[in-house]
Amino acid sequence: MTQETLIQAAIAVLLLPLVSYLVQLAAGRRLPRQGDWLATGFLGLAFVLALTIALYFLSAFDQTLVYSANFQWLNLGKDWSIQIGLKLDNLSAVTLAMVTLISFLVHLFSIAYLHDDDRYATYFGYLGLFTFSMLGIVLSDNLFSMYMFWELVGLSSYLLIGFWFHKKEAAAASTKAFVTNRIGDIGMWLGILILWSQFYTVNLDEIASGIQNGQFTLSTGWLTLGGILLFMGAVGKSAQFPLHVWLPDAMEGPTPVSALIHAATMVAAGVYFIARVFIILTPDALTVIAVVGAFTAFMAATMALTQNDIKRILAYSTVSQLGYMIMGLGVGAYSAAVFHLFTHAFFKAALFLGSGAVIYAMHHEQDIREMGGLRKKLPVTFVTYLIATSALAGLPLFSGFLSKDAIIAGGWGWASFQGGGWYTLIPSLGLAAALLTAFYMGRQVFLVFFGEPRNQDKFDHAHEVPAVMWIPLVVLSVLSLFPVFSLNPLAGDSGWFMNLIPSLQSVVPGVDGAARLAGLAELTHHAHWTTVVSSILMTLTGLAIAFVIYMKKAVDADKLAASLRPLYLMSFNKWYFDELYEVTVVRGNIVLAKVSAFFDTFVIDFLVNVTGFIVGFFGLLVRKFQTGKVQSYIAFAVIGILVFFVLKGIL
Amino acid sequence: MESLTLNHFLTLSAVLFSLGVFGVMTRRNAVVVLMGIELMLNSANINLIAFSRYNGNMDGQMLAIFVIVLAAAEAAVALAIILNLYSNYNTVNLDEVDQLKE
């Protein structure tokens, strides 16, 4: 394949979902079956093309292979212009395939899941728009169009989360998602502005080479700030602390949408973006990123412990897993983090679609306390769910283990590279989160699929889902097995993925990129086996605790909760973040707005009217002279003339 | 007794003008006000002609002719207005006519 063909194929992949969106919006309702086959077909076609591209890159297996093309979007007659283009390298090629695959499967799944919805056609249109925006981010070779697609992702998530807008919670959740994301976007935009004002280009490669050549004239502190600001975008999109609050609420959207958001499109965008700008981040910025990531991983895992909504547990697990990826990037384990993005995408999509299948089977019951024993009723779902859970919990032989292990190993390596001490807290938090993950996933699986049915009525009506729903589950769970990525079930770094997308060398001046890279790799390698052992131990411990509590019922969960009541409440109420934000940010905003509106009406407009009244008052005063008597007018005229002449004489 | 100068005429005209102004401002009767205006016009004419005479230039006299013509026109229109006023208000006392205020 020539370069042109590849680029054209990539453009086709990008545009097919958009075409699907436009067709669905314009004519979807009039098409047979409301056009679901058309939208799904478009995505299938896109996937085939993307897979071809990815296979081409795989077969070439060249770490430096890059194809790019761009065009001039805006030229203002100066010596710079805004060039927008796309870049195909190993990372974007495989991501393209991953996104289109998951989107395709979600389309397929939705055919059954939403078949009796009023706005069935619109729904598929929105899915297309969502996929299009994400693909745009993946393919962009520059910050500008990345930002544009970034915001479009925000729009499509708004549309999809609020798809059932007649529910108040859904409408509120969609607003919350968009606004929270906007906060991050502002940071990202400021970061872009810092780079723009230095280099007058938005092309990532040109920025990187500019930094490398020392054309960044401001101090390194500015570069760190720029990096942190760019990271803010990812904090919003990838739901990192402190902007993670939108993601659990986003569960108000249809379940397949959650799968799309959590696995392939929205939250992945943040991590993908940081991976794209990774080389220009200073060590200080990376440390901030690592701290935020590790903290998020741990915090979200604790929140997931006590939730009862099947989707919310998964939502917090997503936040937690994203924390891992961010932490991985922060500690310099670039390829491990990107690797985790992939493995996570598949098993998390499987989990969400699986939970969708459960909810579908249980007639829209989402509370895991109402479930139980479903493995007999939903055998396919059960098996796939179990595989995906194992991958998420980090059991060996599953993909999740490979990538998670690589990240934690990277963390240890980084900690010792930095000199140990407090830095070891980062990988430790990661390990702790691994334990918690194993526990809450175990809890979920035991409560949903094992034991006795707790709601007999709903249980009796449950039945296995149709083929369009379980086929995606099977595909995704197969992709969660270790051989897909690495033939060695205990070491991800020997697999094709981490060799195809190796770690990158920093271009920041003052940092010996090559030495840093080599040092980190060396130390990570040392930490590998201890990590394997410790993380397996953690996972097994977590699962064992869950088993003891929820399977054997050796310890009563309610009593345990009561004895640890403050901790339980803290977890159950999500660390009171929503309440905190409600009291400070939201209320503060409303108060400020009301004060402004009040100020405008009663101070500024009042002053305007007072000016009017003053003029009016003088008018009244002057009116006294308007006696209506001709002679007084003459008198005034004469006086005026006299005054004029007197003044003329004086001056 | 010294000979006449321009200032003599100007002084005469000034006194006449002031009397006219006084009349216009203080009299109630519209007809008398009109007389005051005529006095003022006359004083202006005296000035014009005096300057004309002492500058040896006919332009002043020409202007005075036009002033007289205008005075005639003005008197005609003003009297018509006064008559109209009288038929509408039944008075020619200007202090009772203050509709202009509104």
Place this chain on the structure above:
Amino acid sequence: MILSALIFIPMLAALLLILVPKEKTDLFRWIALAASSIQLVLVAFLIQNYDQSLAGINQAETYQFVEKFDWIRVSAGSYGILEITYFLGVDGLSLPMLILTALVGLIGVISSFTIDKHVKGYFISYLILLSAMTGVFVALDFFLFYLFWELMLIPMYFLIGIWGGPRREYAAIKFFLYTFIGSLLMLLVIIGLYFSYVTNPGAAPEQMVHSFSMVSMMNQQNLLPGSLLSAEHWRHIAFLLMFLGFAVKIPMFPFHTWLPDAHVEAPTPISVILAGVLLKMGTYGLVRVMMPVFPESWLYFAWGIGLFGVINILYGALAAMGQTDLKKLIAYSSVSHMGFVLLGLASLSTEGVTGAVYQMFSHGLISAMLFLAVGVIYDRAHHREIDGFGGLAKQMPVYAGWTLFAFFASLGLPALSGFVAEALVFMGSFSQPVTQNLAIVSTLGMLITAIYYLWTYQKVFTGELNPKYAGYPDLTGRELTMLSVLGAAILIAGIYPSLLTDLMTSSVNHLNDLVKSAGTASAGLN
């Protein structure tokens, strides 16, 4: 003659309307529609024949479609020769405004089809308004500019005062007085400029030609030595006075309070015109007059102007969030968005000024669309209380979709025109040291804007359908046409801005260079 045609065709149509009997209401509508369609066609012709490489601004010979005739020429002895010319021309700053005027004017006519009170008077006023607005954007003689500027006031006063809402008289008088005071200040400075500039410096005093030509005032070598405006402090004072005149129109904080009142009371098509075109006249005045005529004052006050821009952005957005009336909300959002224009112009960078002009264009389209959208629901429900609706998306899905489109356009969603403008303004203002701090603060505006639009959408369109509104029809064909035409324009301008920026690039760059070089020249003198 094409520019004269552009200006006077609506006026001729208005004259024609006077002859039409009062009962033939449909005929008024179609004549107005025809006049404004012809305008659009003429503007298309202008674009077709426009040479993008010519800059205009202070070079009279690079203006295009120029019409210049002596109008009044009086010899005033030792004062020299006083001259007023009929001088029209187009450059890269006025062409986008003409496109906007023609497009929004046409949409306004279509939207006026629902007016059924004194139809004749309405359309006559409307067409005169259209003429005056077009005239402002093509006049290159100050006298002519001022004439059109004032001419615009009168029909606007009647359009608000007769066809408006319950408090229409208050709003109309407030609008009139506010803008009138502003334009008086402007007139003062225009006269000062008139006597301080000549078109032939160096000639004998009797031969000096004082002209109202803006172009000659933009060339500082035409400044008469020893005249009032050759003193720096007087120039600054004159600058501020004139700036005030334009600031009222923009409207700039704290002179903005007429806008919400005027919008709330004005009928829908007039709100469309008011937000879509009229506000742009203020900022157009800044680029057409203030920057090239007073370059050194502009540089001197740049930070302050930018600061007021930021206050506009943030304060307008916050005030918008606190509103309960839909139209007021959009009016305050206009205040907020016009702040971006000020910020961009203050930055004096190519991106910033391009962004500012682009924002003028884009905000014209977007606010027109927003007011149309509000008009749709007002026509049905006869109120505009944000809290009084709920769940309309269920009942009127197409309408909800277009409104959401307009909301997102206004909050700066990429791929829509507002984003391009705001992005350029941010880029420009951030890259200039003078306005960098302002740019950082103003990004908060992006957030607040998002919040209030989405809250509004949430309150009005989502949730369970309020049973009061069940049975409301969705968009009619006419409403859909207007919204989709504007929507398409917004989309095109957002996806491929080069279509428009190419028209204005050379003018904007020339303007920038002019202001900057004049600033350094005067710095060298001091």
Place this chain on the structure above:
Amino acid sequence: MEVAIFWLLAVIIIASAAATVFSKNIIYSAFSLLFSFLGVAGIYAMLSADFLAVTQIMVYVGGILTLILFGVMLTNRITMMSLKTDVFNFIPGLTIAAVMLAGLLYVIWVTGTWASDSPAAWDTTVETIGTLTITRFLLPFEVVAILLLIAVVGASFIARKDKQKIQS
């Protein structure tokens, strides 16, 4: 001789003008105005403006004064109503007039810089005025003529009794 005539005329003019202004009886006012006009005509004659002097007598005395008298008659029915008319705003009016007079005198006597030499008197001005009227001042002459016509028409229109009002 000349000086004596001037003073005589001046006394006549000012005395009769004062009588016009101060007199309480409107008929007295009108008749003293006549003397004032005649005095002014004399002053014109002294200033070698013979044509104007004659015009003054014809237009003012013959025309305007007659008009005024008509006005007096038509608006003050002698039988029904006192012809007396009083003065109001006396003090302010007097003050303003006095200040004005002071100002004028100040300008004339103190700051006036005009020449006061007396060039030779003209024999007769009629011919010059006639020539000037149809040459240099033709346009103002025509304009004034039209104005006069308009005034005549306008005056008769305004003074005309409103038919509707009479009927009602």
